[in-house]
Amino acid sequence: MNKNLSSFVVACNDQCTGCRACEVACFTVHNQKDNKVAYTVGTVEIPVTPRLFLTRLDESCLPVQCKQCEDAPCLNSCTAKAIARVDGVVYVNEDLCIGCKNCMMACPFGAMEMLPIAKKGQAVKQVGSDEIRKSAYKCDLCIGLEDGPACVRTCPHDVLKLVNLEEDGKEKKIKAAVALTLTGNL
């Protein structure tokens, strides 16, 4: 289906325990190819760089992640043209990111973090310095993964949901229409 609106992952109930399994799963599936992360913790040689962020409130917690905005402030503000829309996903090309943090300032949800880049299980250094290169990290809906976002599949309490508002809206409208037919006012 050709979609007008991007899908996104969002917390949809209040059952989050704060276990961070979503963050670990997110990191894992994004580093299996380039950073030799396999099944176990022992295969990880780099810092955990999640693309969704457990956020604590006084009495509860929930992960926050990108809404894949239609007119994405991060994309618009990126000076390095490192952010593009790919198949409806607002996607950061970490090779192009210069770490200017415009996207972090622009994002109204705090869904963007600046974290170290690694390749082949090693931190990537800056050209001409020993400092570690950083890039903007954000949810990319696990682009390229057949089974969809890892966080959604991993959450032990089904807190996370991949939302498609067009389908959602259609269903809601049908329900509303059915309800109207029952009022006797038509």
Added chain:
Amino acid sequence: MIINIDKDLCTGCRECAEVCPASAIEGEKGQPQEINYDKCVMCGQCIQKCKSYVSLIDHGVGVYEAKRAERHLPESVKEPLFAAYNNCNLDKVKAALADKNTITVVQCAPAVRVGIAEDFGGELGTVAARKMAAALRKIGFDRVYDTNFEADLTIMEEGTELIKRVTEGGTLPMFTSCCPAWVSYLERNYPELQAHLSTCKSPQQMGSIFKTYGAEIDQFDPAKMYVVSVMPCTCKEFECNREEMNSSGYQDVDVAITTRELAYLIKDMDIDFNALPEEDFDQPLGLYTGAGTIFGVTGGVMEAAIRTGYELITGQPIPAVDVSAVRGSDIFRTATLQVGDLELKVGIVTGLKNVVPVLEALKAGKLDLHFIEVMTCPVGCVSGGGQPKLLLDSERDAAYEARTKGTYAHDAELPIRKSHENPAIKKIYDDYLLEPNGEKSHHLLHTKYCIGANNFKK
């Protein structure tokens, strides 16, 4: 303490409390949890479950290094650190290896060989017994022995004990005593049932032969020997430090490390695990049978015992070496086996929580079984608290299944599959122990449980 929860990292999600078989994790939701050490059986399932890692975003730069040092982990460790963790003993092992006057002996539990390769990027359940032997030799251990040999020894002793109890009217049912978390659970919660526990030490603690028989055959001074165990289990460190585990005249096993800690050590020494050749364990205390290796899976001790018990009782070869009646992963399964004139009724419990109804039935006089195997961890030691930790819980079932499959495949490929046919076992009885359950065995290989209240303060 052996098992710990780091208050700085714990989010209070209480996912660990869900898997704790002893209800030992206490605290309010959303607040850092505490372990009630009067209840904790040190199985380490909380460590396997915890995902609350040291985060660059939440905890900041430098906290990772500080936590790693606080936990005595080698600086070569780069993997994520989580709130729930076990005490790392590698400093002790490295010190022993570095001391030229110390004779270092290592033994590895059955389940380690189907786990260790996973921490080097291997497929789940890869059998890496002989690569592991090569790694241990390269690390510099003077003798690379195997707990699987002592598992065979356990079968000789425990099988004989069972036959005696059945034929001479001893306390039945008899429970296995290989799993130290199960033993400590019974000691603390059902001490009145202690007579039902086999008096056998666990395979690890039958390592008392290293500083006795092992010292004799190599003419080593046992005072200079240092025995290291590599275990899939976090509770084995507790077990080797039990006050009574010194029948060699020294502490029988000096230190226990986990499968994960062995992987740290291999990496710390810059050993390329995947490039290692396949090597054998040292002889004679590294020679083992298929029966020894299946100790790592639920039902394995039972199956190994049946393979030998059948032949000891009937004098006939067992019709089928694979005892499928006791395999599987059901939390409590029973089987009746015809062994000569005896209808042997056995039970297998996997997952410590599941033993409670069995113990209550026993107390109520409603349990009609001869022999019961109990393992604390979900599907036996292959799923132990010291095994490589999975990043994704969704892969847990696949991992347990693959490690179990690997264990049975290893059993099937070994030339000898019955403990009593192990030539090194025959030799140790001929030359040293003389007979199962004999005087020497009694001294070295058996113990009394429920004797040390102090044991739980460590």
